[in-house]
Amino acid sequence: MQSFHPPRRLLLGPGPSDVPRRILDALARPTIGHLDPAYVGMMEELKTLLRYAFKTANPLTIPVSAPGSAGMEACFVNLVEPGDTVIVCRNGVFGGRMRENVVRAGASAVMVDDEFGRPVDPEKVEAALRANPGAKALAFVHAETSTGARSDAATLCRLAREHGALSIVDTVTSLGGCEVDVDGWGADAVYSGSQKCLSAPPGLSPVTFSPRATETVKARKVPVQSWFLDMSLVMAYWDGTGGRSYHHTAPINMTYALHESLLILHEEGLEAAWARHQANHERLRAGLQTMGLALLGDDDGARLPQLNPVVVPEGVDEAGVRRALLDDHGIEIGAGLGPLAGKIWRIGLMGASSRPEAVDRLLGALAQALG
Numbered sequence: 610m611q612s613f614h615p616p617r618r619l620l621l622g623p624g625p626s627d628v629p630r631r632i633l634d635a636l637a638r639p640t641i642g643h644l645d646p647a648y649v650g651m652m653e654e655l656k657t658l659l660r661y662a663f664k665t666a667n668p669l670t671i672p673v674s675a676p677g678s679a680g681m682e683a684c685f686v687n688l689v690e691p692g693d694t695v696i697v698c699r700n701g702v703f704g705g706r707m708r709e710n711v712v713r714a715g716a717s718a719v720m721v722d723d724e725f726g727r728p729v730d731p732e733k734v735e736a737a738l739r740a741n742p743g744a745k746a747l748a749f750v751h752a753e754t755s756t757g758a759r760s761d762a763a764t765l766c767r768l769a770r771e772h773g774a775l776s777i778v779d780t781v782t783s784l785g786g787c788e789v790d791v792d793g794w795g796a797d798a799v800y801s802g803s804q805k806c807l808s809a810p811p812g813l814s815p816v817t818f819s820p821r822a823t824e825t826v827k828a829r830k831v832p833v834q835s836w837f838l839d840m841s842l843v844m845a846y847w848d849g850t851g852g853r854s855y856h857h858t859a860p861i862n863m864t865y866a867l868h869e870s871l872l873i874l875h876e877e878g879l880e881a882a883w884a885r886h887q888a889n890h891e892r893l894r895a896g897l898q899t900m901g902l903a904l905l906g907d908d909d910g911a912r913l914p915q916l917n918p919v920v921v922p923e924g925v926d927e928a929g930v931r932r933a934l935l936d937d938h939g940i941e942i943g944a945g946l947g948p949l950a951g952k953i954w955r956i957g958l959m960g961a962s963s964r965p966e967a968v969d970r971l972l973g974a975l976a977q978a979l980g
């Protein structure tokens with residue numbers, strides 16, 4: 610056996626996205642101890658940068674040491690107790706994963722279903738909140754990676770607040786790619802992933818808890834069933850004020866990479882990054898149109914710029930085209946998930962992958978693959 614050297618790819622799927630050399634270089638810097646004062650200083654900066662990306666002043670804003678699914682789980686296991694009721698919006702695959710989390714935390718999930726490809730319907734959510742007074746939380750996916758739909762997070766968080774429920778928001782695919790405004794929305798528990806519009810490798814999940822969510826964790830009647838994800842323990846590890854205490858060994862080099870990716874976002878500016886994602890989405894959409902290809906869903910502001918679901922034309926070998934893109938052009942795109950399997954391709958223009966040359970290269974390759 611020999612060292613592994615991965616093939617060169619252009620990553621235009623649903624994540625991970627291309628990781629720039631600058632971030633890979635950060636990853637390769639020397640590993641130091643996770644309680645080393647130099648490292649602790651970097652952790653403080655990382656929290657500040659995450660607050661910038663999430664647009665929040667929440668003190669409890671940290672990267673969970675595991676991928677996006679762990680950030681999701683951290684929100685549910687900390688805020689939901691056995692016997693609670695949680696309203697879960699499902700307009701794609703990841704809403705279904707949220708439901709699993711609720712049920713496994715011993716709570717009941719009231720589902721608000723919308724067609725895959727459509728955003729969450731706030732009217733249905735309001736009806737569910739009315740029908741379930743005392744619901745602990747409302748959970749929804751802001752950017753559904755399985756369909757490319759964007760839901761109205763500001764309205765949904767407001768509805769939760771008006772009905773005395775916490776909001777749990779998935780921004781795995783939105784953070785850095787389109788507007789995320791945690792404090793403006795008044796969101797309570799929000800999680801993301803490092804590998805999408807932040808363009809760091811997968812393996813870290815930024816999360817932020819509002820003061821209301823933090824109080825809820827402190828007021829729990831039963832301990833969090835997950836020792837690793839228990840925020841009251843994790844908080845002490847990430848808290849720079851009271852002297853840091855060992856909880857687990859952070860994935861040190863991965864945090865260097867996330868730090869670098871957030872610096873890049875900060876240098877570009879949030880608004881500029883969102884505008885870049887929008888411009889490259891429009892470039893792709895125009896190119897697809899000239900090839901006679903259509904995007905799933907309506908163009909009514911609910912479409913994500915960073916995840917483009919392309920309808921597979923009648924008679925075309927969906928998997929064959931993806932394979933040809935990979936084998937002949939080194940380009941990865943994604944397949945449909947769940948009920949959309951075989952029906953769409955998912956073209957991600959996330960983070961460093963959202964650039965005009967990438968769009969043009971893909972359009973050329975797609976034209977060849979479709980013959």
Ligand code: PLP
Pocket residue numbers: 623624676677678679681703750752753754755779781782802811812
């Ligand atoms: N939520 C959404 C919307 C996602 O797109 C993903 C991953 O694609 C996840 C959660 C889970 O993240 P991870 O695969 O990093 O565990």
